[in-house]
Amino acid sequence: xxxxxxxxxxxxxxxxxxxxxxxxxxxxxxxxxxxxxxxxxxxxxxxxxxxxxxxxxxxxxxxxxxxxxxxxxxxxxxxxxxxxxxxxxxxxxxxxxxxxxxxxxxxxxxxxxxxxxxxxxxxxxxxxxxxxxxxxxxxxxxxxxxxxxxxxxxxxxxxxxxxxxxxxxxxxxxxxxxxxxxxxxxxxxxxxxxxxxxxxxxxxxxxxxxxxxxxxxxxxxxxxxxxxxxxxxxxxxxxxxxxxxxxxxxxxxxxxxxxxxxxxxxxxxxxxxxxxxxxxxxxxxxxxxxxxxxxxxxxxxxxxxxxxxxxxxxxxxxxxxxxxxxxxxxxxxxxxxxxxxxxxxxxxxxxxxxxxxxxxxxxxxxxxxxxxxxxxxx
Ligand SMILES: Cc1ncc(COP(=O)(O)O)c(C=O)c1O
Numbered sequence: 153x154x155x156x157x158x159x160x161x162x163x164x165x166x167x168x169x170x171x172x173x174x175x176x177x178x179x180x181x182x183x184x185x186x187x188x189x190x191x192x193x194x195x196x197x198x199x200x201x202x203x204x205x206x207x208x209x210x211x212x213x214x215x216x217x218x219x220x221x222x223x224x225x226x227x228x229x230x231x232x233x234x235x236x237x238x239x240x241x242x243x244x245x246x247x248x249x250x251x252x253x254x255x256x257x258x259x260x261x262x263x264x265x266x267x268x269x270x271x272x273x274x275x276x277x278x279x280x281x282x283x284x285x286x287x288x289x290x291x292x293x294x295x296x297x298x299x300x301x302x303x304x305x306x307x308x309x310x311x312x313x314x315x316x317x318x319x320x321x322x323x324x325x326x327x328x329x330x331x332x333x334x335x336x337x338x339x340x341x342x343x344x345x346x347x348x349x350x351x352x353x354x355x356x357x358x359x360x361x362x363x364x365x366x367x368x369x370x371x372x373x374x375x376x377x378x379x380x381x382x383x384x385x386x387x388x389x390x391x392x393x394x395x396x397x398x399x400x401x402x403x404x405x406x407x408x409x410x411x412x413x414x415x416x417x418x419x420x421x422x423x424x425x426x427x428x429x430x431x432x433x434x435x436x437x438x439x440x441x442x443x444x445x446x447x448x449x450x451x452x453x454x455x456x457x458x459x460x461x462x463x464x465x466x467x468x469x470x471x472x473x474x475x476x477x478x479x480x481x482x483x484x485x486x487x488x489x490x491x492x493x494x495x496x497x498x499x500x501x502x503x504x505x506x507x508x509x510x511x512x513x514x515x516x517x518x519x520x521x522x523x524x525x526x527x528x529x530x
Contacts, residue, residue, distance in 0.1 A: 156469025157514050159445075160335040161507040163402075163409055171397040178393075183362070184370035186393035190400050191345075194330075197313070197403060198320045200347050202354030204361055205396060209309045209331030209344040211389035213241035213279075215360050216327045216346065219353040220277050220303035222247040229270055229302075230279035231262040232480040233494045238281050238307045239479050247276065251480045253491040255289070257431045257449045260497055264292035271296075277303035280325065283475070285337075285442030286434040287316035290324045297325075305329070308347075310444035312337050313410055317439075322347045327357075332395070337410065337442050338402045340395040360386040412508035413443035419512065420446055420504065423519030429453070429526055446506040447475050448522075455499035457529045462502050464525040470518055473503040 175186055187205050194203040206212040222228055224246035230239055232251040239249040252266040260283050267278060278297060280288040297304045304325030308314075311321040312330055322328035327350065332343030346357045362368060364384030367377035391399075424430055431449040434441075450458055462472045478498040480489050504518055 155466075155471040157471065157505045157510075157518060159471045159473055159503065159505050161509060162334065162339055163405060163508055164339075167401045167404075168398045171401045172394050175393050175397040180370065180373070181394050182370075182392045183368065183390040183396075184393045186396040186400065187391055190391075190396040190403075193400060193403055194345055194347070197406075198323050198347060200320070200323045201349040202347065202351070202357075204346040204354065204357040205391035205399075206329075206344040206346055206361060206389045207391055208333065208342050209307070209329045210237040210241060211361075211387065212329035212331075212344040212346040213237055213305070213307060214244050214387075215357045215389065216279075216305040216329055217241050217245045217247070217277075218360060219348075219356045220305060220326060222276055222303075225274060226276040227272060227274045228277045228279060229262075229267050229275060231281050231283075231494070232478045232485075232491055233260060233476055233497060234281040234283065234307065234479065235309075235476060236479055236482065238279055239485065242279065249279075249485075250275070251485075251489055251491060251494075253493045254497060256493050257451070257497055257500075258433055258435070259289075260284075260433045260447065260449075260501075261286065261288035262293070263493070264289050264296060267293065268296055271300055271302075275300065275302060277305060279305045279307055281307040281309075282311040282314060282321050284434070284447055285311040285314045285321075285444040286437055287311070287314060287321055287439075287441075290316050294324065309336065309344075311442045313406060314441040315439045323349065326350060327353050332399055332402070337444055338399055338406060340398040340402065343391050343395045343399055356384070359384045361389045362386060363388060409508045410440070410442055413506065414440075416506060416508065416510050416515065417443050417446060419515045420519065423515060424448065424522065427519075427523050427526055429530075430522070443506060445473075445475060446504045447501050448504060449497055450500040450526075453500070453529065458500050458502055460529050461522075461525040464528065465502075465518075465521055468521050470521060471505060474498070474501060475503050
């Protein structure tokens, strides 16, 4: 089915295709100079020290977990209201994800109080997720981490250029991961980035990304090396130059695109705030954010009511989604833990279309239909 208004639209305009075409014609398509250029661009965009491009955000998160030293017997705290990759990446190392609740429907990120309550002698770290691009409570979280000697990984997949007290998300914890999946703010189909200010972590990440090899194919092809050693058990998490050249074009457009998204969000807030029964998380947040998605939450009713509202919106051509089905309820994670705020939001949230080219008429149409659906399901 083709929706009249999809959840997301790419902002490609021909520059991405040209960049990919030029890279293909350059004679070098796997990881090489374009990837290096992208990493430099990313580092300077975030005012960070090191960036290592990866195949996707999941692989960047896995690298984060390894360089933080997580392993069997360790516990790592993380939210359940996120995509499975945030927790899976902990499990890849043999460590156990311990799920924490979120603050509540107005602030849907991990709750520092629950973090503190769930720390045990086995706790080694915290994975925070900046949902929709809005920052988790980083001052409180970094303070807890310092007191308990814990590593902090930022899953900043939703938040390129989002700011928290003047700092870019992804530069506050020990290391961070970003995604270039096709519906993200920077879209290359698949792709990701590991970011850190820690030189040792950066060097380890570079090795892990490519089988622990001491030189890369491009260095050898360009005569800068003739052989290699393998000094760590790594992976093939390399980002190719075709996708890197697309990412470079995407990053050139990022700031203006996010400014348009900000205007879209303001119009949404204007159109939705008078609707009874509807909470817009982070509504009062004032700093610059990516506005990756626009989640809204019913303040009354059941999960069935939320599902019916989504159906009514779908009937008038509006695509919606859920961010997120809580991870701790999935079969492979289910162990009887209860997270009341997470469960409430997971059952009452729906996500509205968000992209820079959404028109005033479309936003008006969406808000009007949300109002109608809420009224009809009372
Ligand atoms: C919060 C979060 N973390 C991690 C990921 C994984 O990203 P990728 O698909 O690039 O591996 C996603 C993807 O949707 C996500 O939303």
